[in-house]
Amino acid sequence: MTTAGPVTAPSADVLREADRRRTFAVISHPDAGKSTLTEALALHARVISEAGAVHGKAGRRGVVSDWMEMEKARGISITSAALQFAYGDAVVNLLDTPGHADFSEDTYRVLSAVDSAVMLLDAAKGLEPQTLKLFDVCRHRGIPVITFVNKWDRPGRDALELCDELVERIGLQPMPLTWPVGAAGDFRGVLDRRDGHFIRYSRTVGGATAAGEQRLDPDGARAEEGDGWTRAVEESDLLAASGGDFDLERFLDASATPVLFGSAVLNFGVRHLLDLLVELAPRPTPRVDVRTLPRPLDAPFSAFVFKVQTGMDPAHRDQVAFARVCSGVFERGMVVTNATTGKPFATKYAQQVFGQQRSTLDTAYPGDVIGLVNATALHVGDTLFAGRPPVRFPGLPSFAPAHFAVARPADLSRAKQFRRGIEQLASEGVVQVLRSDRRGDGTPVFAAVGPMQFEVATHRLDAEFKSPVRLERLPYTVVRRLPDLDHRGVLDSRGHEVVTRADGTHLALFTDSTALAVLRRLHPEVVLEPLVAGTD
Incomplete structure (x- = not known):
């Protein structure tokens, strides 16, 4: 098989199509309403006719972005999902992310593929720990953030207090574009700060x-809402006096954030958010390759894989690699090169993904997310390109794990399925799979950022591969890279452990930071290096 030449398209066509794309992620702390907001956005774009709810009434559908059985049962997102739909003349690529802190690594990969993010805040809780961590990733990557204060239909904090918290805790200047009329729990509508009008919402069934x-x-609002409207106007004037008016440059350089108020479960304020994203969110820009050179949008096709997922379709345990298009035009069937292996990859089975649903994808442009089916040769961080010269984008770093467990098949007659499942989980990055000489190849060590990753891994081994697994937790909580394997004997003899990652990196595991400090004091000749976390 030879690599086909790049698909050519007029530069103006590629740039025009790229300008239509809006690719963003929704980030939040667990239970802030992220998946509900994701589906509400799809509802307002009229790509679904009726919204479900994560904790909806009996008989209602689950949200379209939560397709895994564990997600439906628990009402939380534990894997990212891609939704693509048209809204007006724009093409929206919306990436839902796991809210739980244990899946930060998956969220980081998603944030590498977007141009902006919506930060969702619970009106009663404001900035929560996971929100802060995810915002730090956005800040590190220079991703502009739009803030949506959710659940204003329930009792919560004062709106000005929430805005002050953005400044005090993360140094982000709030620039509210809407302002609530009525306190949290008494949501009457919003003041549109750009034209001074009042938008009143009416509820629909459920x-x-x-x-x-x-x-x-304004006159009609004052007559109907009285003191509530007057207070909203006064607070809006106060915001203007303190530098809270919208500034596009500050939004794009990620030093300030537009703020909107609403209720995702009631679909209040969601259309405003969608309109804002289409109007103001950044379009795709040239992505920097490993040589620190920006890849022009109209260069030949290139993309990078940011996620690999298996089992989205219960009828077929096929593997889907999600890739963000960085340049050029993609056409289904083209043969591209995997920069990691140098080998050709045929794209016959390319799909557009909408939650768990799929449809054949024929073309894609910069900013789009494509799903490549039966992509067992692709891994997270791979670059795909067409033509010459070759291009490679920076890989995606792994987070430092803090939880470890030995995995053993509970049914030895299913050992073959166990090994196949382990390989699959490792390729997707569900957990890091480590090899231990002390324990043998048949009993791999799982490493995870958070313990819920172990639950997902064991559930999937049982449900998808019919191979139940027993986990034996290990006492280690600290990991360091061991560049010189000659020092392995020192570590093994002192009760620590050395394991090997799939890329050949040797890792030293310690029970805690004290054990690490003791070893360094007794054996200063042993060189240990920190793992690079995702936000370093």
């Missing part, structure tokens, strides 16, 4: 369809 909107001029 929030299953798009909320109705009525727009009133």
